Amino acid sequence: MIMKVYGATLSPMVRKVVVALEMKGLEYELDPVIPFHTPEGFEKISPLKRIPALEDGEVKLADSTIICEYLEDRYPDVALYPTDPVLKAKARWFEEYADTVLMKVTAEGLYFERVVKPLLGMETNEEKVQKNLRDNMPSTLQYMESVMPENGFLLGESLMMADIAIGSNFINAGYAGFDPDAAQYPLFAAYLQRVKAHPAFQLRMKEDAKFINKE
Ligand SMILES: N[C@@H](CCC(=O)N[C@@H](CS)C(=O)NCC(=O)O)C(=O)O
Structure with a gap:
């Protein structure tokens, strides 16, 4: 199943996640959720109703840093954090x-x-x-x-x-x-x-x- 990023990509936090996905060569689709106008039930994916959020199969995550660390741990081929x-x-x-x-x-x-x-x-x-x-x-x-x-x-x-x-x-x-x-x-x-x-x-x-x- 293709990963889904929730959030308008003009947001610096959403851009962080999308650039990370691009650099890792991972396929994703975008749902351009707008802050303060989030769809009903969005809190099930992002408890604070903030963008970005990510859905990767059964995995649902909020917060750009948490998402990027997850991407690094789960898809390590292109490293975006040093190991030292x-x-x-x-x-x-x-x-x-x-x-x-x-x-x-x-x-x-x-x-x-x-x-x-x-x-x-x-x-x-x-x-x-x-x-x-x-x-x-x-x-x-x-x-x-x-x-x-x-x-x-x-x-x-x-x-x-x-x-x-x-x-x-x-x-x-x-x-x-x-x-x-x-x-x-x-x-x-x-x-x-x-x-x-x-x-x-x-x-x-x-x-x-x-x-x-x-x-
Ligand atoms: N620490 C969070 C911050 C996310 C955040 O504040 N996103 C803003 C847009 S850039 C937002 O959704 N604001 C709407 C709100 O606070 O309700 C992250 O890194 O993802």
Whole structure:
């Protein structure tokens, strides 16, 4: 049975799962469930009614990290987490940072306000966005710049889950009109270009453009 991913792929958390599936070469179908407008009974798959959720035969899972770790354990041929314990711990840290800090700074405080709210017929709170860009974004970008390699990706030569999680959030920041200044954050800006250039991200961004361009 083909795997099913629930969630609109413009969501950074859904994109994480879909890029992981693409990189692992796994077949899947999408059910583009929209946050806050979930179908009846969705809580049976995602108890908090959040996206993404995954159905793999009898297996029903919610939460992007739980789903990606499951995919890694069940379908290990293309590895997206390092096996070395120290590197694996670092990978988990970057993913946790993306799911918590970046989720607040690039998604809730920026993308949600400027892109999702208008789509839901709600008004953008631009004051909140400006406060977020002033109070939270600089320290986030400084941290990102401080951990960036000059070449390759966060944990080596290949794109892995840590990069997918971070890149996915900053793609949404870009859709909301914010990209890191390359003069101020040169390593991070160049890294983001490398992440976005990966075929799995290119594919997703091409799909995203169909919706983003409609707005
Ligand atoms: N930690 C969760 C966060 C999921 C999440 O908050 N998803 C958002 C969309 S990006 C959502 O469904 N929000 C609707 C809600 O909170 O009810 C994950 O990584 O999957």
